[in-house]
Amino acid sequence: MPELPEVEVVRRGLESHVLQRPIAHVEVLHERPVRRHLAGPEDFADVLTGRTFVAARRRGKYLWLALDDPAQGDAMLVHLGMSGQMLVQTPDAPAERHLRVRFDLGDGSELRFVDQRMFGGLAVSVGGAIVPPEIAHIALDPLDSAFDDETFVAKVRRSASGIKRILLNQTVVSGVGNIYADEGLWRARIHGERPGSALTRPQVRLLLEEVRAVMTSALAQGGTSFDALYVNVNGESGYFDRSLDAYGQEGRACARCGTAIRRVAFMNRSSYFCPHCQPAPRRRRT
DNA sequence: GTATGTACCTGTTTGC
DNA sequence: TGCAAACAGGTACATA
Numbered sequence: 001m002p003e004l005p006e007v008e009v010v011r012r013g014l015e016s017h018v019l020q021r022p023i024a025h026v027e028v029l030h031e032r033p034v035r036r037h038l039a040g041p042e043d044f045a046d047v048l049t050g051r052t053f054v055a056a057r058r059r060g061k062y063l064w065l066a067l068d069d070p071a072q073g074d075a076m077l078v079h080l081g082m083s084g085q086m087l088v089q090t091p092d093a094p095a096e097r098h099l100r101v102r103f104d105l106g107d108g109s110e111l112r113f114v115d116q117r118m119f120g121g122l123a124v125s126v127g128g129a130i131v132p133p134e135i136a137h138i139a140l141d142p143l144d145s146a147f148d149d150e151t152f153v154a155k156v157r158r159s160a161s162g163i164k165r166i167l168l169n170q171t172v173v174s175g176v177g178n179i180y181a182d183e184g185l186w187r188a189r190i191h192g193e194r195p196g197s198a199l200t201r202p203q204v205r206l207l208l209e210e211v212r213a214v215m216t217s218a219l220a221q222g223g224t225s226f227d228a229l230y231v232n233v234n235g236e237s238g239y240f241d242r243s244l245d246a247y248g249q250e251g252r253a254c255a256r257c258g259t260a261i262r263r264v265a266f267m268n269r270s271s272y273f274c275p276h277c278q279p280a281p282r283r284r285r286t
Numbered sequence: 287g288t289a290t291g292t293a294c295c296t297g298t299t300t301g302c
Numbered sequence: 303t304g305c306a307a308a309c310a311g312g313t314a315c316a317t318a
Binding site for chain 3: 082267
């Protein structure tokens with residue numbers, strides 16, 4: 001499940017494998033992944049054919065491949081969703097079961113967007129000065145050197161929402177998904193349902209540091225992966241899942257205190273936490 | 287403006 | 303054995 005470290009691994013792979021090769025042909029095999037390209041699949045293919053990717057950039061979980069003539073600020077925007085992959089293959093490699101879009105790079109290599117669940121997608125973005133306008137609302141991520149810790153701390157402490165919900169809000173901080181939210185909260189010993197406004201400044205700072213630490217560690221190991229749903233641009237799986245302390249660990253002993261990790265329903269998904277290290281707030285929120 | 291809930295998707299696993 | 307429900311979850315959008 002791609003979060004920031006996985007997306008960064010993909011960005012690096014794209015940077016070294018798809019730049020400076022004019023796109024000879026684009027084939028859209030399923031229209032849903034280009035649904036955010038409002039002019040439609042044919043236009044998507046038409047406007048990209050003949051162009052060249054010149055840079056691979058990222059903000060949070062969004063990627064974009066800048067197109068030639070950088071003065072125009074055009075780019076192909078990419079989101080991997082839950083199951084998206086960017087693969088570089090030879091054109092004669094057999095089509096993946098969930099192959100959605102293919103880009104013939106004309107040099108004997110092919111960029112492929114493969115996505116089982118199709119939460120992800122591609123779109124051509126026009127005229128972005130610094131970032132594509134479609135993602136201007138996405139906050140910086142904690143690994144960005146321009147990320148302002150104190151602004152984040154202030155935003156958290158102004159909000160009555162549960163801290164996990166705030167962590168997942170990409171307009172407050174980007175790149176954090178369900179896995180790293182649970183891991184960061186476990187490391188900081190904070191229950192995800194505690195209101196942001198109930199946390200002290202040092203607690204929020206600690207949480208931010210722990211989220212950073214777990215992401216940095218995951219990045220060093222090539223991203224997290226639980227199954228074949230996530231592979232990087234070379235098709236290699238990450239293996240950070242062996243290092244998880246909370247996420248997916250229901251019933252296992254907490255690495256700090258030995259209490260069984262619990263799972264609770266949260267926003268149509270799951271939250272994992274240690275009931276001893278991360279006591280729930282007294283007044284339960286729903 | 288802020289907070290919360292849900293649709294969108296498909297393959298696998300679980301339960302009856 | 304067969305079918306239905308649950309589950310995985312990031313984002314945009316609807317609703318309160």
